[in-house]
Amino acid sequence: MLELKDLSFSVTVNGQNKDIIKHVDLTVPKSSLVVITGPNGGGKSTTAKLIMGIEKSTGGKILFNGEDITDKTITERAKLGIAFAFQQPVRFKGIKVIDLLRIASGRRLSTAGACAYLSEVGLCAGDYIGRDIDSSLSGGELKRIEIATVLARNPLLSIFDEPEAGIDLWSFQNLIEAFTRMRRTIKDSSILIISHQERILEIADEIIVIKDGTIDRQGRKEDILPEITGTSAALVNCRAAEKKGD
């Protein structure tokens, strides 16, 4: 279980202090899929990065399974079982798909084992396993490989930062199927997805709306989804942003 207690994050821009996340309290319970949504620039991705340790909070605490991880490094958090899929996956020169899956799994993963993770995200494994993770891969392919690396970690908490960004419709269908499968086999782990997509909101147990660095509303999907679908500023803004390709 993940708990954010009074979490804050601010930056200094041109000598002025700017609050990005303001005193957020949030819980991702065990065995649940939580989706954070809300308008662009509202602090969703920043919240995800604070949980992974990519950004350092300036106030409050982060607890993971009861342990205070606020001052822990990215590596330490990863070793405790937190995994993170980047909105824009990173490219490498000379690192192959299988290398990354092996690093992710933390063991000498067999080719068959690596292929299983790729199949899980709808990639024909044989075509990809030996490819370099560089600009020869499309955005959609990279995105799915990114998700496969999270699966390979077998994490207690998986964080996905806008998994739908930059992928085509066909890949998106695969993505939903992958998340649905993950939800089914969640056991004691938890999944946190930052997303604008209605289809992803639909598979959530809980929905949290973050706006202007604070929690606008949160609750069970059944309660929150009807409130925000179509009418709320959140999704209207999201759709406008999506049209712009943001």
Next chain:
Amino acid sequence: MQKLDEIQKRLLVEVADLHSVPEGAYNIRANGVSAGRQSTEHIEIVPKTAVSGLEIYIKPGTKNESVHIPVVMTESGLKEVVYNDFYVGDDCDVVIVAGCGIDNCGNQDSQHDGVHRFFVGKNAKIKYVEKHYGSGEGAGKRILNPVTEVYQEKGSTVEMEMVQIKGVDDTERTTKAVLDENAKLIVRERLMTHGKQNAISVYSVELNGKNSNADVVSRSVARDDSYQKFDAKIIGSAACHGHTECDSIIMDNGRILAVPGLEANCIDAELVHEAAIGKIAGEQIIKLMTLGLTENEAEEQIINGFLQ
């Protein structure tokens, strides 16, 4: 074959992946003398008389054979210039493995300057692998100045893999190639310098024949206080394709100068150069840290991949 000591054996593994006497033709040079030589039916190795070095004759049509000519030096203060000439017959398909390993525990500089010339016959294909390696704790420098000259006849292909990852203090590598019609040259250079090392690599590739093709790619990492200069020039004097690329990572106080040069003397010459120098992207390190690696492990992983 003369008995090699343990350090010499280790150097052989580093520069030529040799754990025992190689199959096929070979000459192993240890501390300035031949420690073993073997010719085969198709490949003849003859020592030069006027100067130090070898003449290697590969009969036309020789296929799937190899020549190993590694050099190891463990005597501090030894300085040598060696001239090796390769005459590769028409239609050959062979692998040539050279390379030099220096272990210098003394206070005097050890230096090996290998001058290799390749005369590659029509439609012949060679793969040339040259690895450099240095070790030893002495104050004496380990110096390697290889000169490689390649003369390619019509339709020939030369693939060169040049690797220097560790321990060479000073190196000035000069590579010259002249290509006739439909000849193809592929160069893959991998270089890592550290400490106060200096590495200079100069290429001059002349594309003289119609449809000749050269692809010269260098990937390098400069760490600590080391310095590298990559100077690659392609001269296109016919309808040809030439590409040179220098892709480098700098770390600590490392410095790199990339000087790509293109000269087109024919309207149908197509020449391209690319050069990129920068530190390791922070996002690459962060990504690997989210997979459980420490910052140092992530850096090593990125560099190993980059130089693979």
